[in-house]
Amino acid sequence: MVQAQQPNLQRFLDRLTSRSILSEREQREILDLPAHAVHTRANEDFVRLGEQVDHASFVVEGLVGRFDQNANGGRQITALHIAGDIPDLFSVVQPTATSALQALSSATVLRIPHEAIRSIAARWPAIAEALWRDCMVDSMILAQWVVNVGRRDARSRISHLLCEMACRYKVDRTSAPVMFDLPMTQTHLADATGLTPVHVNRVLRALREDGVEIRHRTVSISDWPKLVEIGDFDPGYLQIDTRPERITLRSAT
Amino acid sequence: MVQAQQPNLQRFLDRLTSRSILSEREQREILDLPAHAVHTRANEDFVRLGEQVDHASFVVEGLVGRFDQNANGGRQITALHIAGDIPDLFSVVQPTATSALQALSSATVLRIPHEAIRSIAARWPAIAEALWRDCMVDSMILAQWVVNVGRRDARSRISHLLCEMACRYKVDRTSAPVMFDLPMTQTHLADATGLTPVHVNRVLRALREDGVEIRHRTVSISDWPKLVEIGDFDPGYLQIDTRPERITLRSAT
DNA sequence: CGGGCCGTTGACACAAATCAATGTCCGTGG
DNA sequence: CCACGGACATTGATTTGTGTCAACGGCCCG
Numbered sequence: 277m278v279q280a281q282q283p284n285l286q287r288f289l290d291r292l293t294s295r296s297i298l299s300e301r302e303q304r305e306i307l308d309l310p311a312h313a314v315h316t317r318a319n320e321d322f323v324r325l326g327e328q329v330d331h332a333s334f335v336v337e338g339l340v341g342r343f344d345q346n347a348n349g350g351r352q353i354t355a356l357h358i359a360g361d362i363p364d365l366f367s368v369v370q371p372t373a374t375s376a377l378q379a380l381s382s383a384t385v386l387r388i389p390h391e392a393i394r395s396i397a398a399r400w401p402a403i404a405e406a407l408w409r410d411c412m413v414d415s416m417i418l419a420q421w422v423v424n425v426g427r428r429d430a431r432s433r434i435s436h437l438l439c440e441m442a443c444r445y446k447v448d449r450t451s452a453p454v455m456f457d458l459p460m461t462q463t464h465l466a467d468a469t470g471l472t473p474v475h476v477n478r479v480l481r482a483l484r485e486d487g488v489e490i491r492h493r494t495v496s497i498s499d500w501p502k503l504v505e506i507g508d509f510d511p512g513y514l515q516i517d518t519r520p521e522r523i524t525l526r527s528a529t
Numbered sequence: 530m531v532q533a534q535q536p537n538l539q540r541f542l543d544r545l546t547s548r549s550i551l552s553e554r555e556q557r558e559i560l561d562l563p564a565h566a567v568h569t570r571a572n573e574d575f576v577r578l579g580e581q582v583d584h585a586s587f588v589v590e591g592l593v594g595r596f597d598q599n600a601n602g603g604r605q606i607t608a609l610h611i612a613g614d615i616p617d618l619f620s621v622v623q624p625t626a627t628s629a630l631q632a633l634s635s636a637t638v639l640r641i642p643h644e645a646i647r648s649i650a651a652r653w654p655a656i657a658e659a660l661w662r663d664c665m666v667d668s669m670i671l672a673q674w675v676v677n678v679g680r681r682d683a684r685s686r687i688s689h690l691l692c693e694m695a696c697r698y699k700v701d702r703t704s705a706p707v708m709f710d711l712p713m714t715q716t717h718l719a720d721a722t723g724l725t726p727v728h729v730n731r732v733l734r735a736l737r738e739d740g741v742e743i744r745h746r747t748v749s750i751s752d753w754p755k756l757v758e759i760g761d762f763d764p765g766y767l768q769i770d771t772r773p774e775r776i777t778l779r780s781a782t
Numbered sequence: 783c784g785g786g787c788c789g790t791t792g793a794c795a796c797a798a799a800t801c802a803a804t805g806t807c808c809g810t811g812g
Numbered sequence: 813c814c815a816c817g818g819a820c821a822t823t824g825a826t827t828t829g830t831g832t833c834a835a836c837g838g839c840c841c842g
């Protein structure tokens with residue numbers, strides 16, 4: 277009966293229900309959220325550092341990065357968000373942006389007012405729980421990035437990142453070659469791994485020996501287990517094959 | 530009238546109210562949480578990797594680290610938690626531990642059953658909000674750690690860490706020298722910054738020229754602004770001087 | 783007294799940064 | 813239609829920051 281005002285909110289709901297259990301009624305509340313789509317070009321902040329934000333952004337399409345800088349202007353991407361992710365969901369509870377958000381390729385983003393999210397989160401504990409949980413998964417990825425940048429050499433770092441993205445894109449990894457689009461330049465890869473673009477280039481050259489090709493923003497991996505090995509990759513932290521959970525017992529339907 | 534069953538839960542409440550606004554009634558719910566204190570020795574996991582946890586840990590005293598590893602056994606500390614922190618609050622919503630928790634020095638930890646936390650979080654939206662917010666502050670720190678490890682050299686990394694800890698300990702920074710206890714070995718510092726213990730040692734030697742001394746687990750900084758400069762430190766992300774917030778309008782007292 | 787843990791130091795190796803130039807592709811405007 | 817500029821990729825030569833290996837010293841505690 278009640279339909280999504282925006283066709284895309286279904287994907288927002290899908291994201292939440294992939295890890296959390298929501299009742300019909302709760303699902304409808306999500307689908308009824310107001311939202312409006314925004315297009316954003318590559319390399320243009322759509323959330324600026326220090327800004328006070330009043331809406332959360334849901335990535336409908338494209339790749340979004342969370343950008344930080346050091347004093348010398350060295351850029352560091354602290355998170356990548358693919359279609360289906362909610363890069364700044366945390367802003368619902370912590371509205372001052374401490375990082376900028378920027379699309380790496382052109383992207384479409386759905387803006388959902390904090391007001392509306394807060395309102396249903398307050399009324400439906402299970403929704404609050406689902407949102408909180410979603411934030412925590414991003415946080416676990418963040419922790420693994422610290423490990424990646426802190427304790428792996430360039431080859432492993434890049435491999436690890438490629439593995440992570442393949443998994444997050446839910447690419448089929450049973451048949452070779454594993455292929456997927458990754459709209460990142462070598463400079464982006466450098467910003468994400470804490471390396472120099474030049475060095476990324478050299479590492480990618482070396483990785484070709486191991487059956488990893490990146491051409492025209494398409495990654496192709498001929499030997500997945502090998503890359504997993506090189507990247508020291510264990511997908512557990514992504515919480516992808518985890519059964520959805522619900523903690524809030526008092527479900528209201 | 531209602532008193533805390535454990536004297537220490539007051540500090541747990543203080544932590545939450547430092548960033549969130551809770552009504553009297555909500556505060557009482559927090560103070561009434563069941564909890565029991567646990568002592569933990571240094572270098573001994575009190576939460577193990579992969580473990581299914583059924584309680585959250587609140588640090589009453591001591592320094593706790595969140596430890597991760599790469600395949601070669603290289604250790605990386607992905608978070609440090611001081612007295613007043615809740616290292617694995619996220620486990621309420623995501624109970625499988627993806628990192629180990631370990632005290633760096635001996636520590637006292639309060640264990641609070643998930644059950645109890647979930648129950649009040651479901652009944653009091655503002656409590657859920659406060660818990661969620663607390664998690665997000667940790668997450669912002671994590672993001673800055675990625676920047677630290679990814680885009681700063683050894684000298685800056687260590688300086689940045691020292692600045693961060695000074696702020697989190699709320700050490701007085703108006704008078705020189707800035708001094709505080711930091712129960713970390715040089716190996717711990719290395720694990721936190723993605724460096725080698727040997728190199729940490731050299732950097733610390735060099736930092737002495739800049740008026741930074743660490744002796745007997747006590748840090749002494751004779752020129753705070755200088756260290757801030759070296760460490761490229763901007764405390765904004767710590768959300769320390771932020772006014773407490775409440776989003777949930779429907780306060781029930 | 784002896785054994786660990788921790789800090790310290792030196793010589794050397796090596797991964798990655800830096801500097802600089804060239805190549806390729808592609809869209810745009812003359 | 814071609815010339816040009818810009819973004820991105822590629823490569824080589826060289827430097828530099830950090831890791832590695834190894835040894836030694838201080839200190840505490842059993």
